[in-house]
Structures are given as structure tokens and as C-alpha cells.
Ligand SMILES: Cc1cc2nc3c(=O)[nH]c(=O)nc-3n(C[C@H](O)[C@H](O)[C@H](O)COP(=O)(O)OP(=O)(O)OC[C@H]3O[C@@H](n4cnc5c(N)ncnc54)[C@H](O)[C@@H]3O)c2cc1C
Ligand code: FES
């Protein structure tokens with residue numbers, strides 16, 4: 001079937017099998033390998049993307065669900081070669097070790113900050129509660145998200 | 159396997175007729191996990207997310223109608239749910255994780271009919287009715303007649319869960335939901351407990367509704383337990399009367415998450431938590447008369 005959607009602000013049209021999982025469509029068909037697959041069953045959050053500005057799990061979606069949607073992946077965050085403030089904060093606060101969980105963490109955090117620009121620490125923890133990190137631990141990630149939220153209040157990008 | 163996402167109910171019925179044996183999916187958070195595990199794919203899948211009507215949450219005929227395709231996130235943020243059914247909201251807040259709540263729907267939670275489904279104890283306590291539809295027929299059932307066992311429902315062939323009907327009750331009630339799981343997020347309940355209590359100004363219980371999750375093949379309720387509290391204040395002492403009743407009515411299983419005996423003890427102990435809403439001098443916070 002043919003599907004049309006926007007991916008990171010760019011209009012896309014592609015022929016795909018309707019059974020194709022969105023994670024495979026992104027990683028294999030479009031070679032956008034920023035989005036990771038961990039568990040494939042909704043438990044780790046590594047595959048988190050935004051669909052119509054809401055976080056969703058690409059491992060539990062099929063291609064037709066993207067038709068007409070606005071999709072954002074980790075590749076869409078940097079602009080003109082400059083990292084998004086959340087990405088910068090993750091680096092600055094050492095919130096990345098192996099980096100496998102990072103794209104999902106960043107997308108979940110972006111979803112949270114769009115809805116709640118000044119989250120408390122508890123709200124940040126809740127916001128990333130669907131994302132597992134096996135090596136950094138959560139403290140530094142929470143600090144990074146909190147710093148990005150404060151920076152935004154001072155006029156940075158979401 | 160063909161996948162369709164009809165944009166309206168009439169298109170949905172046409173698709174269904176065309177495909178013969180099709181399975182519905184809403185958020186896919188239960189179905190896609192299950193299909194992957196079993197590797198048995200149905201001939202056709204019909205997705206519900208593009209059918210607007212199935213997502214509506216509104217006041218109709220003096221009750222609140224919640225479309226089966228409304229996501230947990232939408233329910234949580236909806237003013238009608240916040241105002242009239244905070245018990246339901248309290249349970250949905252601990253369902254899965256943010257993306258699971260964005261994708262998962264109340265209809266999917268009901269049709270999965272898991273004894274651990276977090277929306278279920280509140281829906282039982284609230285006396286919810288489900289509306290089932292086929293192209294040519296609509297019928298309504300109380301939720302306890304719809305859910306027949308783990309994974310088993312009264313859905314007939316080609317029938318769709320259209321939505322849930324909730325009666326408004328404007329008398330102030332205390333509400334309580336607690337889920338015990340191995341961790342906070344993404345944890346399936348080891349046991350859960352929902353309660354709605356109306357009391358007099360003096361704090362004497364007039365009416366109580368209880369529902370336990372994960373301690374039987376379906377959600378467990380008990381008129382006897384509810385009635386045994388009427389006429390008493392919410393104190394540890396009066397709540398203790400319910401514990402032996404709970405012991406009789408639950409039929410928990412052993413599984414990887416907990417033993418049956420632990421679940422049995424939990425189901426009783428969760429009730430004692432209500433004492434926290436009881437009279438201050440008895441150890442409660444004295445909040446028994448207000449919605450918290
Ligand atoms: C990581 C993870 C964590 C989870 N945590 C929890 C949790 O804490 N608590 C909890 O209760 N659940 C949890 N779940 C389970 C699931 O998210 C919920 O049960 C959710 O509400 C299911 O809704 P859905 O729309 O995704 O259902 P789907 O997967 O789309 O459908 C589920 C079943 O219902 C059928 N169905 C769906 N809608 C209809 C309809 N309108 N009419 C007829 N049949 C229909 C489908 O055919 C399928 O058999 C979790 C799931 C995942 C993946
Ligand atoms: S890969 Fe999707 S949640 Fe783990």
C-alpha cells in the first residue's frame with residue numbers, strides 16, 4: 001500500500017507492506033537508525049517516537065498507522081547541524097553511557113516538556129518511566145531533563 | 159494479513175463484511191505483543207483509531223459515554239472524567255507508561271479481559287455498562303456480565319465494543335485505588351483494590367462499593383463485604399470485619415509475580431488502608447467526607 005506522512009518536517013510518500021512494523025520501516029526501509037529496538041514488546045521505550053506530537057512505541061505500530069501523520073524521530077531534533085537543547089543537556093550532564101536508550105529517552109522527555117514545560121523531579125521520573133536505561137542510571141538523565149527545562153524558561157528551544 | 163484503518167463506522171462494517179474473519183485492534187499494545195509471541199496472525203486486522211465516533215467522551219442521556227477507542231491519556235485529561243470519575247482516573251494514572259497510555263484504550267483494556275487490567279476494578283465499582291454493536295444490532299451489558307474469564311468476553315462474532323456507559327453520582331464519595339506491583343511503572347498488578355464510599359456527615363458509612371483485581375479469574379466483588387461496613391465508621395476495627403469475607407471470595411493463583419497466599423493476604427490488607435480516610439482520632443486523616 002501507499003502511505004503519505006511527514007517525517008521530521010519533510011513530506012514522504014512510500015510504498016510499503018501494510019504489515020510492516022513502524023520500527024522496521026524507519027530503520028530498514030528509511031535507514032533512520034536513530035530509533036532503537038530493544039524489547040520489541042513495549043517495555044523498554046527504546047523505540048519511542050512522536051506521532052502527531054504524542055509519544056508512541058514504533059515496535060507496536062504498523063505502517064498504515066503513519067498514513068497522514070506527522071512523525072518525529074531523534075533525527076529530527078538537531079537543526080542546521082546544531083543539537084537540540086535536550087540533546088546538549090544529555091551530553092553536558094553525562095546522561096549518556098552506551099547511548100542505546102538515549103534516543104527514546106530524549107523523545108519521551110521532549111513529549112513531557114512540550115506538555116509540561118516546568119516539570120518537578122517526580123514528573124520527570126514519571127515522564128521517562130516507560131524507558132529503561134541499563135548503564136547510565138536515571139539520576140543523570142533526570143538532571144539533564146531538568147536542566148533543559150530550566151534553559152527553555154530562559155528562552156531556549158523546547 | 160491485511161490491515162485496514164476505516165475512517166468511519168459504516169466503512170468499518172463494510173470492511174468487516176468483506177474480510178469475513180477480521181480482528182479489531184485499537185492501540186495494539188496488547189494485540190501486537192500477543193501476535194508476536196504466538197506468531198499466529200489473523201487474516202485481517204481492522205484498526206479503530208481513525209473512527210472518530212469511537213473516541214468520543216461526552217454527556218449523553220444523563221450519563222457519561224466513553225467511546226471504546228478513547229486512549230488512557232485522553233481519559234486522564236478529560237474534564238468529565240476528572241469531575242465525575244476520579245476513581246477511574248486514579249487507576250489509569252498507574253497503567254503502563256506514558257506511551258502505553260497514549261496508545262492503549264479503555265476498550266482494549268476491557269476486551270483483553272485480564273484479571274489485572276487496571277481499568278477494570280474501577281469500572282466494576284462504578285457499575286459500568288458496556289455497549290456492544292454489530293452492523294444490525296446494539297446491546298448493553300453490565301461489565302461483570304461482559305467479562306467471563308481471563309481473556310474471555312461475551313463479544314459475539316463480528317461484534318464491536320462500542321463504548322462504556324457510566325452513571326453520574328453527584329453525592330460526594332470517597333474514592334480509593336491502590337495497585338501493588340513489583341515496581342511503579344510498567345508493572346502488572348499483583349493485586350489491586352478499588353473502593354467508593356458514601357458516608358454520613360458523622361462519618362458513618364452509608365454505601366460502599368469494592369472491587370479487587372488480580373486475585374481471581376475476573377475482578378472480584380462482594381455484596382456481603384460492602385454491606386458489612388454499612389453503619390460503621392472507617393476504622394481499622396470495622397474494616398477488620400471484611401478481611402475474613404475477602405479471604406472467602408478471592409481465588410488467586412501462583413505465578414511468576416507472586417504466590418497465591420501472598421495475593422490472598424494482600425487483598426485483605428488493602429482494605430485496611432481505608433482506615434486512613436477515617437476519623438482522625440482513630441489514626442485516619444479525617445478525610446472521609448471529602449473527595450481527595
Ligand atoms: C509495556 C506494557 C505495559 C502495560 N501495562 C499495563 C498496566 O499496567 N495495566 C494494564 O491494565 N494494562 C497494561 N498493559 C496492557 C495494555 O496496554 C492495556 O490493556 C490497554 O488498555 C489495551 O488497549 P489497546 O487499545 O492497546 O488494545 P489492543 O491491543 O488494540 O486490543 C486488545 C484486545 O482487545 C480487542 N479489542 C480492542 N478494542 C476493541 C473493541 N473496541 N471492540 C472489540 N474488540 C476490541 C483486540 O482485538 C484485542 O484482542 C500494558 C501493555 C504494555 C505493552
Ligand atoms: S523496542 Fe519498543 S518498547 Fe522496547
Ligand code: FES
Nearest residue numbers: 097098101133134
Ligand atoms: S545509556 Fe546505555 S542503556 Fe542507557
